[in-house]
Amino acid sequence: MSRRRGMMSEQFKMELAKDLGFYNTVQQEGWGGIKAKDAGNMVKRAIEIAQQNLSRQQ
Secondary structure: OOOOOOOOOHHHHHHHHHHHOOHHHHHHHOHHHOOHHHHHHHHHHHHHHHHHHHHHHO
């Protein structure tokens, strides 16, 4: 089974981690070290940003 590549760039994920306060964990332990709740919050924030960008384009 092939694994899908992420839709978010590494830079964008790092920016979100900084904004949400778990960047240090990512630096020390990698993405596998973050809590599921943090990952969910990161996805939620990415969706919010995408929606804001879409509404500005219309």
